[in-house]
Amino acid sequence: MVVAQRKVQYEEVQPRESRHKEKKSVGISKKNKVKASHKLQIIISITALVGLCIGMIFGYVQLTETKYRIYYLDKEAGELSAQIENLKVELESVKKTDIIETQAKEMLNMQYPQKEQIVYLSLDDQPIMALKDTEMKDLEAEEKKGLFFLKDMFAKMYALLD
Structure with missing residues (x-):
C-alpha cells in the first residue's frame, strides 16, 4: 500500500505543478x-x-x-x-x-621730321600740293577774309549738327 499511496501522492503533486x-x-x-x-x-x-x-x-x-x-x-x-x-x-x-x-x-x-621734310596740305577743292612756310602764311591771311571765313564757319556748324 505504501507504493500505492506514493503513486497517488505523485499524481496529486504532478497536476498541481502543471497547473502552476x-x-x-x-x-x-x-x-x-x-x-x-x-x-x-x-x-x-x-x-x-x-x-x-x-x-x-x-x-x-x-x-x-x-x-x-x-x-x-x-x-x-x-x-x-x-x-x-x-x-x-x-x-x-x-x-x-x-x-x-x-x-x-x-x-x-x-x-x-626736320623742317624741310614737313609738307602742309591744302584741304580746299584744289589739288593737293606742297606748301612752303611763306605760302602757308599767305593762306592763313586769306582764311581771315570774309567769304572764306563764312564758308569755314558754316562747315563747322554743319559738323556740329552731325
Missing part, C-alpha cells in the same frame, strides 16, 4: 505582449536615430563639397586678379609716350 506552469506561461505571455510593443518603439527609435545620423552626415558632405568649391573658386579668382594686374601693368607701359617713342626710334628706326 500553465499560470506562469499565461503571465509570461502577457509580459511578452508588453515587451513586443516596447520592442516596436525601440526599433522605430533606432530607425529614426539612424535616419538623423545619415541626414547629418549627408549635410556635412554637402558642406564639405561647398567649401572645396569655394576654395577652388577663390583660388581661380586670385589667379585672374593677378592676371588682370599684369595686363594693367602691360597696358600702362604701352600707353606711356616715352616708351612708345623709344620703341619707335629703336625698333622701327623712326625719327622726328
